[in-house]
Structure formats: structure tokens, C-alpha cells
Amino acid sequence: MSRTPGRGNGGGPRPAAAPSPGEELIIEDVARRLRARGERMTGPRRAVLRVLAEQPAHLSAEDVVAAVSRLETGVHRASVYRTLEALSDLGVVQHLHVGHGGTAYQLVREDGRHPHAQCQVCGKLIDLPAGLLDDVAAAMASRHGFMLDSGHVALSGTCEDCSTP
Numbered sequence: 001m002s003r004t005p006g007r008g009n010g011g012g013p014r015p016a017a018a019p020s021p022g023e024e025l026i027i028e029d030v031a032r033r034l035r036a037r038g039e040r041m042t043g044p045r046r047a048v049l050r051v052l053a054e055q056p057a058h059l060s061a062e063d064v065v066a067a068v069s070r071l072e073t074g075v076h077r078a079s080v081y082r083t084l085e086a087l088s089d090l091g092v093v094q095h096l097h098v099g100h101g102g103t104a105y106q107l108v109r110e111d112g113r114h115p116h117a118q119c120q121v122c123g124k125l126i127d128l129p130a131g132l133l134d135d136v137a138a139a140m141a142s143r144h145g146f147m148l149d150s151g152h153v154a155l156s157g158t159c160e161d162c163s164t165p
Helices: 021-036 043-054 061-071 077-090 134-144
Strands: 093-098 102-107 116-119 125-127 154-157
Touching: 021 043, 021 077, 043 061, 043 077, 043 102, 061 077, 061 102, 077 093, 093 116, 093 154
Parallel strands: 116 154
Antiparallel strands: 093 102, 116 125
16 A cells, blocks of 8 residues: 555545656656756646646646645645646646636646647647747747747647538
8 A cells, every 4th residue: 555755644635646657757857847947846747747647638727736635635726736837847837828818737748748639619728749840930939039939839720620611
């Protein structure tokens, strides 16, 4: 049986299930990166990483808050928001502005940050290949001195399902 650190076996919250081996590797890697910056792996950071590792989909902050609360009771929503921001700053979580002011989060995988497309009709988010906009970014830099962050917003358009009559 797994035990949640810092909690006894009394009548308190039930311990969370142990992370999978893949989740544990992600948590260990992020903990190493945090220590290199003089920071530490906190309970909320661990819980947010587990949620994002379990979910390949793009999650809203509210989705993450809800999933963390199911995983670890007692983690305050403000802690989840601060954690998402800290992990984005660290480069292990990609946040993406979608639609009209919404933000989606996902764990940065082996291929790194990547661009997205969002359907204007159904809202579907599509992961695009990491290097897809490299030529566009290079042209913008050389012609305009503009450094494109192609992983920060979603390209807008219509998906195949919605464009087929």
C-alpha cells in the first residue's frame, strides 16, 4: 500500500495511489530541475505533474484543479494555479492560449513544445509537429526582428470533420 508523505494512518484522507513508473520518472526529472534552481518538489507540484502525466489531452486549469483534488485532498486551487505557472516557467509544462481567453496545459514530452491548431467550429485542439513553423519563425526573425513563440497560441481554422459537408 502506498502512503502519502506527511500523513498518518488515522481517519484522515485516504492515501493516493502510487505514481506509475513513467510518472515517477517525470517527477524525478522535474525534482532535479527544481533543485538546480534552488527550489523543491512540493506536494502540489507532484500532484499536478501526476495529473498532466496521466492526461495526454490539453487540460484547462479548472480541469487540473478538479483532477488534483481527486488525487490529493487538501491542495488549494491557488496552489494548483501557482504550480502550473512555476512548471510553465521551468519549461516542463506548456501553456497554450486558445479560443477567447482560455488556457490549456499539457506536459512537455520528448519532442518538446510544439504548435497547435484549434477548430473555430468545434473547438478541437490538434497537436502539430514541433518544427512545422520553423521556417516561418526564421523569416519573421530575419525580416522583422520578431521572435515567434509558436507554442504559446493555437492557429485558428477549421478541422477536417467540420469542413467536410
